[in-house]
Amino acid sequence: MKIKKGFVLRKVGGESVVVPVGEMSKQFHGMINLNETGAFLWTFFSAEHTVDEGVAALLAEYDVDEQLARADVEQFVKTIVANGFAE
Amino acid sequence: MIYDIAGLRILIENRCKYTERFCAAYLSADQTSPVHLSAKVTNEEFYEEKNASVQDFSDGYIENICLYRGICRQLPSLNRMLLHAAVLEYDGNGYAFLGKSGTGKSTHTGLWLKYLDGSKIVNGDKPILQAAKEHFIAYGTPWMGKEGLGCNSSVPLKGLCFLEQAKTNEIVRLSPSEAATRLFSQILLPTDEENAAKTLELADELIAKTPAYLLKCTISEDAVKASYEAMTGKEYSKR
The missing domain is CATH 3.90.228.20 (Phosphoenolpyruvate Carboxykinase; domain 3)
Structure with missing residues (x-):
C-alpha cells in the first residue's frame, strides 16, 4: 500500500493535520485530522509498504503488542483505501 | 500599479478601474523597483467568481475579489x-x-x-x-x-x-x-x-x-x- 502523492502533513497546535495540494485538492476538499499513530502510519505509507511492514514499524516505534498494532494498521489501511487515498 | 501592502511591494494588474480607487491609499511612491509578488486575474477565474456570486456585482468588484485571493495565495512563502x-x-x-x-x-x-x-x-x-x-x-x-x-x-x-x-x-x-x-x-x-x-x-x-x-x-x-x-x-x- 502506498498513499497517493498530493498531500501535506504538518503539526498545528500539537495536532497532526493533512491537507490536499495540487491536483488532489480538486478531488478532495477538506482536512484530515490524525492521531499520533495515524500521523506515523501516514508518513510510513507515503512510501510503498505492506501491512506486515507497517505492523513491524509500529512495534519498533511504540510500546504496543502485536495484536493491537496489527488492528491499528489494518484499520488505517482500510480507511485510506476507502477514501481513495491509496495508489 | 505597484502598491505597498503588508510590508510588501505588490504589482496589481487590474483591468477595471475599481481596484485603483479601492487601493489608492496604498499606492507606492516607487513604481519602478522590483516587486515581491504580482496579481492578475485570468478570464477563467473571473467568470468562475462571477457565476458563483449570489448578487449581481460589478465586474470591477468581482475582479477585485479575485485579485485579493490571488495575492493571499502567494503570501505564505513570504512569511x-x-x-x-x-x-x-x-x-x-x-x-x-x-x-x-x-x-x-x-x-x-x-x-x-x-x-x-x-x-x-x-x-x-x-x-x-x-x-x-x-x-x-x-x-x-x-x-x-x-x-x-x-x-x-x-x-x-x-x-x-x-x-x-x-x-x-x-x-x-x-x-x-x-x-x-x-x-x-x-x-x-x-x-x-x-x-x-x-x-x-x-x-x-x-x-x-x-x-x-x-x-x-x-x-x-x-x-x-x-x-x-x-x-x-x-x-x-x-x-
Missing part, C-alpha cells in the same frame, strides 16, 4: 497569511476577533470603539499577518469587509478572540489544539504544495505565539470587560 478576522488596536497592541460571519465581530469590535477611548480598527475583516520574532504583526489592507473599516497601519498581535453569541459573558483560554481547530475555518489554504505547507506552519507558529480565547458574549459593556481583561491582563474600569 505572511490572510486571516479572516477583525483586528483592533488599543494602547499599541493588536487584538483579533474571529468567528463565522454573523457571530458579531463588528458588533463586538464596535463596542470596544465605544467603551475604550483610543481603540481603532486596523482591519475589520481581512487583515494580513506576518510572522515576526516575538509576535505576529497584523497589517491593514485595502480589503476590509463590507463596512470598510480599517486603516493603512500595522500592530503587534497580542491575542486571538473567537466569538460566540450567548446569554451571558464568559471567556476561556483555548488549548493549542482547540485554537487550531477554530483557526482553520478562518484562514485561506492555498492549493500549491509550498504555500499550503507554509500556511500550516504559520498557523502553528501563530498559535504558539498568540494566546487564544473563546468569548461567549452578549452585546454589552460587560462583554468588552471580559475580552479586554483576558487579553490585556489589565483591570477594566467602567466609565
Whole structure:
C-alpha cells in the first residue's frame, strides 16, 4: 500500500493535520485530522509498504503488542483505501 | 500599479478601474523597483467568481475579489497569511476577533470603539499577518469587509478572540489544539504544495505565539470587560 502523492502533513497546535495540494485538492476538499499513530502510519505509507511492514514499524516505534498494532494498521489501511487515498 | 501592502511591494494588474480607487491609499511612491509578488486575474477565474456570486456585482468588484485571493495565495512563502478576522488596536497592541460571519465581530469590535477611548480598527475583516520574532504583526489592507473599516497601519498581535453569541459573558483560554481547530475555518489554504505547507506552519507558529480565547458574549459593556481583561491582563474600569 502506498498513499497517493498530493498531500501535506504538518503539526498545528500539537495536532497532526493533512491537507490536499495540487491536483488532489480538486478531488478532495477538506482536512484530515490524525492521531499520533495515524500521523506515523501516514508518513510510513507515503512510501510503498505492506501491512506486515507497517505492523513491524509500529512495534519498533511504540510500546504496543502485536495484536493491537496489527488492528491499528489494518484499520488505517482500510480507511485510506476507502477514501481513495491509496495508489 | 505597484502598491505597498503588508510590508510588501505588490504589482496589481487590474483591468477595471475599481481596484485603483479601492487601493489608492496604498499606492507606492516607487513604481519602478522590483516587486515581491504580482496579481492578475485570468478570464477563467473571473467568470468562475462571477457565476458563483449570489448578487449581481460589478465586474470591477468581482475582479477585485479575485485579485485579493490571488495575492493571499502567494503570501505564505513570504512569511505572511490572510486571516479572516477583525483586528483592533488599543494602547499599541493588536487584538483579533474571529468567528463565522454573523457571530458579531463588528458588533463586538464596535463596542470596544465605544467603551475604550483610543481603540481603532486596523482591519475589520481581512487583515494580513506576518510572522515576526516575538509576535505576529497584523497589517491593514485595502480589503476590509463590507463596512470598510480599517486603516493603512500595522500592530503587534497580542491575542486571538473567537466569538460566540450567548446569554451571558464568559471567556476561556483555548488549548493549542482547540485554537487550531477554530483557526482553520478562518484562514485561506492555498492549493500549491509550498504555500499550503507554509500556511500550516504559520498557523502553528501563530498559535504558539498568540494566546487564544473563546468569548461567549452578549452585546454589552460587560462583554468588552471580559475580552479586554483576558487579553490585556489589565483591570477594566467602567466609565
